[in-house]
Amino acid sequence: IRTVSVTGSGIGVLGDTKTLNLDKVTVKIRNKTETQYQTNDLTRSAVITTYTANNATRLPGSIVYSLSQIINDPAAVDAHYYAGVVYDYYKTKFGRNGIDNGNMTIKSTVHYSRNYVNAFWNGSQMVYGDGDGVNSLALSGGLDIIAHEMTHGVDEYEADLIYKDQSGALNESFSDCFGTFIEYFAQKNKFDWEMGEDVWTPKIANDALRSLQDPTKYGDPAHMNDYNYTTSDNGGVHTNCGIPNKACYLIATSSGMTIEKTEQIYYRALVNYLTQSSDFKAAKEALIQSAVDLYGVNSVEANAVKAAFEAVGIY
Numbered sequence: 001i002r003t004v005s006v007t008g009s010g011i012g013v014l015g016d017t018k019t020l021n022l023d024k025v026t027v028k029i030r031n032k033t034e035t036q037y038q039t040n041d042l043t044r045s046a047v048i049t050t051y052t053a054n055n056a057t058r059l060p061g062s063i064v065y066s067l068s069q070i071i072n073d074p075a076a077v078d079a080h081y082y083a084g085v086v087y088d089y090y091k092t093k094f095g096r097n098g099i100d101n102g103n104m105t106i107k108s109t110v111h112y113s114r115n116y117v118n119a120f121w122n123g124s125q126m127v128y129g130d131g132d133g134v135n136s137l138a139l140s141g142g143l144d145i146i147a148h149e150m151t152h153g154v155d156e157y158e159a160d161l162i163y164k165d166q167s168g169a170l171n172e173s174f175s176d177c178f179g180t181f182i183e184y185f186a187q188k189n190k191f192d193w194e195m196g197e198d199v200w201t202p203k204i205a206n207d208a209l210r211s212l213q214d215p216t217k218y219g220d221p222a223h224m225n226d227y228n229y230t231t232s233d234n235g236g237v238h239t240n241c242g243i244p245n246k247a248c249y250l251i252a253t254s255s256g257m258t259i260e261k262t263e264q265i266y267y268r269a270l271v272n273y274l275t276q277s278s279d280f281k282a283a284k285e286a287l288i289q290s291a292v293d294l295y296g297v298n299s300v301e302a303n304a305v306k307a308a309f310e311a312v313g314i315y
């Protein structure tokens with residue numbers, strides 16, 4: 001049973017053709033052999049493997065493969081390709097070896113459940129629904145979403161922010177921020193400060209699930225005065241993230257700031273300063289300290305962080 005890494009391709013969720021790293025495996029089925037081209041990327045230091053749940057909910061499901069070098073599954077094509085982009089981002093920008101910084105296998109499952117308009121990190125792997133064709137297309141079709149989910153994995157091995165109330169909203173916000181930073185890294189011409197726009201509501205143009213530039217555009221708070229005290233959604237983690245998301249946008253767009261500087265500040269805070277119970281004020285302090293470490297006391301960068309968090313009501 002031989003395996004060798006080969007180059008294949010497939011059409012993604014948005015109809016674009018992507019080059020894929022596949023594993024050519026000769027398997028024995030009863031008394032005959034079959035050559036399978038599996039979505040198993042062995043070209044990086046971390047193996048990237050893509051599975052299908054076949055619209056059931058058992059994980060990880062079965063590995064996606066084809067009898068030719070063409071993968072005929074758009075959701076799997078994008079999940080497989082974009083996972084590699086996110087790996088490359090963390091390696092290139094921060095020298096990080098993948099999700100756990102130890103090159104653990106990066107597993108994604110597509111076609112989870114039926115008409116499932118969602119995606120999640122389950123503590124071990126990424127999982128994507130197909131959407132319902134109205135609220136969304138298959139969710140792995142959005143690089144910012146895949147980056148969002150894989151960053152949940154990175155967080156788990158670093159700050160491991162408790163998924164509730166302010167620490168949970170920070171957990172969501174860091175995934176939205178890195179989703180945006182990674183979109184800028186890989187798709188500068190398609191960069192924006194919104195989340196999920198590539199797959200959200202195919203019949204409606206220029207909308208998204210969330211906005212970092214203006215969270216209120218989709219009903220999320222952009223200031224502490226509008227913090228959503230609720231018990232639903234683990235204390236509103238997917239709405240209250242608007243407050244730190246707005247701060248991230250303000251930092252990156254402040255005079256003298258760039259996305260490149262902002263992502264270095266965010267990564268250092270996530271790895272060196274944030275803890276499980278960090279709240280919004282602790283995040284402000286962690287990010288200021290990270291900016292001081294990188295750019296100096298009272299630097300333009302550190303002051304931009306301070307001003308941005310104060311602008312959203314965090315003193």
Ligand SMILES: O=C(NO)[C@]12CC[C@H](CC1)C2
Pocket residue numbers: 118119120139145148172196209238
């Ligand atoms: O925030 C999320 N998960 O925690 C999202 C919302 C839109 C994308 C799919 C799921 C990311």
Ligand SMILES: [Ca+2]
Pocket residue numbers: 144180183191192193194195196197
């Ligand atoms: Ca986006």
Ligand SMILES: [Ca+2]
Pocket residue numbers: 197199200201202203204205206207208
């Ligand atoms: Ca839309």
Ligand SMILES: [Zn+2]
Pocket residue numbers: 148152172175
């Ligand atoms: Zn999330």
